[in-house]
Amino acid sequence: MNNLLLYGWNESLFQQMQATIYTEFMHGRVSITHKTCYEVVSETGTFTCELTGNMLHGRENSEYPCTGDWVIFQMIDADKGIILDMLARQKTLYRLKSGTVSEKQAIASHVDKAFIVQSLDDNFNVRRIERFMLQIADENIQPVLVLTKTDLGFNKDEVENALKHISHKIPTFFTSIQSQDSIDQLRDFISIGETVVFIGSSGVGKSTLINVLCKQEIMQTASISDSTGKGKHTSTRREMILMEGSGILIDTPGIKVFGVTNDDTDSLSEVLDISSFEGQCRFKNCQHINEKACAVIKAVKNGDIDKGVYENYLKLRKEALHFTTSVHEKRKQGKSFSKMVKEVKNNPFKEH
Ligand SMILES: Nc1nc2c(ncn2[C@@H]2O[C@H](COP(=O)(O)OP(=O)(O)O)[C@@H](O)[C@H]2O)c(=O)[nH]1
Ligand SMILES: [Mg+2]
Ligand SMILES: [Zn+2]
Incomplete structure (x- = not known):
């Protein structure tokens, strides 16, 4: 028996589950993610679960369960189940x-x-x-x-x-x-x-x-x-x-390059502790690159902001922006593709 409270189960997750149509089913926390299946720790033990067809469709890759997610599943065997739903993610x-x-x-x-x-x-x-x-x-x-x-x-x-x-x-x-x-x-x-x-x-x-x-x-x-030598990795x-x-x-495997997906420049300034300088730039939309009366550049020059910090600020901002524009591009392309499909369906004889 597992006490799920020790695994982080709480009132708010319970309420969320009550609001689904699956209140009669079991719930648990994903403890390991394999390619196509998940191990889920529940009150009565650990289950190896797959996703229902419903869960497989219409999701971005990042929306599939990951380690730490809370899921609702149907038991189909003593140690097997099917995941029916996933509780809203937070702190991911x-x-x-x-x-x-x-x-x-x-x-x-x-x-x-x-x-x-x-x-x-x-x-x-x-x-x-x-x-x-x-x-x-x-x-x-x-x-x-x-x-x-x-x-x-x-x-x-x-x-x-x-x-x-x-x-x-x-x-x-x-x-x-x-x-x-x-x-x-x-x-x-x-x-x-x-x-x-x-x-x-x-x-x-x-x-x-x-x-x-x-x-x-x-x-x-x-x-x-x-x-133990290579190739002896067990299933444990x-x-x-x-x-x-x-x-x-x-635990996570060593991740060499950790690309950022957070494009909030305010958080970036906050993390790097340069927000207070930003507030003093003459222009509200100052990019802190070559604008006149830029308090950030001034602070870098007189040593109040470390040069390395400033350079990382520019680098991370550029990366985050690149991510956002790429996502935006992808969406636009996806949209125009689905629009085209619709048009073809409506009028298959017209040239598109
Ligand atoms: N000297 C020293 N070696 C450590 C310490 N912690 C871990 N190691 C060694 O560092 C190597 C890598 O450790 P590991 O836990 O596999 O790293 P991971 O890839 O981050 O999980 C192993 O040989 C450990 O014995 C420590 O505090 N001091
Ligand atoms: Mg390790
Ligand atoms: Zn500025």
């Missing part, structure tokens, strides 16, 4: 699907905190932290920075200096698997029913952290897969697990 971590310019990919949903994990040996990169922060800014997910492998040595002053413009927005933890204290502090930061997603490059120690937090070898880590891959005592942890 998306990214730009790699190899595309306009497609979002949902990575995890109903997430309270995102642990942005970087290792202090050679992975620490403030620009990448800013990128992650922007991506979750409008989803109401709390960013948390976890800097790992402190035992390998690092310059704390340098790190803190690099983080000073964002430090009031992102609690920061320094961890090492050799320091139980550092792990305990991180665990104390996660409460019952809260969902935490771990994001960051491959090799920074995400799976290791999850294992030590859970006091179990649940996730396969680099050292383990090294010793896990994504979402319940931490001993409290909290739900979601």
